[in-house]
Structure formats: structure tokens, C-alpha cells
Amino acid sequence: NRWSKEGIGYYLSQKHCECDxxxxxxxxxxxxxxxxxxxxxxxxxxxxxxxxxxxxxxAWALEQTRYFIHGCDNLIVVTDHKPLVKLLGDRTLDEIPNMRLFRLKQRTLLWRFQIFHLPGKTNHVADATSRNPS
Structure with a gap:
């Protein structure tokens, strides 16, 4: 997923390789x-x-792709925003004083996923979707 001052965007991809x-x-x-x-x-x-x-x-990407990811037991979320890894890496809400972040995290709790950081310079598709929203 990706956020910019203009828009938000995501891409959903499926793994087809044998890599570990x-x-x-x-x-x-x-x-x-x-x-x-x-x-x-x-x-x-x-x-x-x-x-x-x-x-x-x-949160928006998970909601938009729910038809495809519902029940997925190995869902992976990739972000270029490193602070999200800690914030979304656990399922607790008690340490989030910012109410906007609290509500947004609540929206993600319907899914179980692992979150990984991928630097923005290698995350071109998501970057393009947020800077050129439709």
C-alpha cells in the first residue's frame, strides 16, 4: 500500500514462486x-x-480486497513506512493514544497478517497508485 498527499493506493499480488x-x-x-x-x-x-x-x-486496502483475502492464512502486508511495522505487528490496542490511529487499527483487526517493511525505492507499483489516484 502507499499514501501520498494526493491519494492512497495498493496492489494485491499472489506468490507463484518456490522461494522460501x-x-x-x-x-x-x-x-x-x-x-x-x-x-x-x-x-x-x-x-x-x-x-x-x-x-x-x-485499512482501506484490506477492506477493498476483502473478497480475495478473506480466510487467507498467510496474508502479507508490505509497507514502505517502517513505523507501521511495529504499530500493526501486534494485535493490541491499549498502547495507542492517538484516537485516529486507534480507529484505523481497529479496522485492520478483522484480518490476520504479517507486516513487512520494503523500502519505497523498490515498491514502485504502490507508489504509482498513490501519486496518480483514480
Whole structure:
């Protein structure tokens, strides 16, 4: 997923390689894009702090892809925003004082997933979706 001041975007991909690694950068052709989505931000969302915008991107992406990922027991979320890894890496809500982040994290609790950090310079598809929303 990806957030920018203009929009949020995501791409859903499926693993087709035999690599032991679980992230989309394990090999060049092992992951195939299944679904891509993006949208413009509302005026309120444009004012979000980066951590809030990135969390919005994850919550929205999970909701938009629910038909494809419901019941998936090895779901992986990849972000280029490293602070999200800690925030979404556990299922507790009690240490989140920011109510916007609290509510956004609540929206993600319907799914069990692992979250990985992938630097933005290697996450081109998600970057393109957030900077050119439709």
C-alpha cells in the first residue's frame, strides 16, 4: 500500500514462486499482480500525519480486497513506512493514544497478517497508485 498527499493506493499480488522468502522482493517474477486500486483523499485525509495516512492506506486496502483475502492464512502486508511495522505487528490496542490511529487499527483487526517493511525505492507499483489516484 502507499499514501501520498494526493491519494492512497495498493496492489494485491499472489506468490507463484518456490522461494522460501515471504516478501515480494524475493525474486523478479515470483509474484503476480491480481488487483490494483487507488482513490483520492478527502480534504480531511489530506491533513493526516504520515503515520495516519499510511495506516489509512492499509485499512482501506484490506477492506477493498476483502473478497480475495478473506480466510487467507498467510496474508502479507508490505509497507514502505517502517513505523507501521511495529504499530500493526501486534494485535493490541491499549498502547495507542492517538484516537485516529486507534480507529484505523481497529479496522485492520478483522484480518490476520504479517507486516513487512520494503523500502519505497523498490515498491514502485504502490507508489504509482498513490501519486496518480483514480
Amino acid at each position: 522468502a515471504q516478501t515480494p522482493d524475493c525474486c523478479n517474477d515470483g509474484w503476480r499482480v491480481t488487483l490494483v486500486g487507488s482513490r483520492f483523499l478527502s480534504q480531511t485525509e489530506q491533513k493526516y500525519a504520515p503515520i495516519e495516512g499510511e495506516m489509512l492506506g492499509v
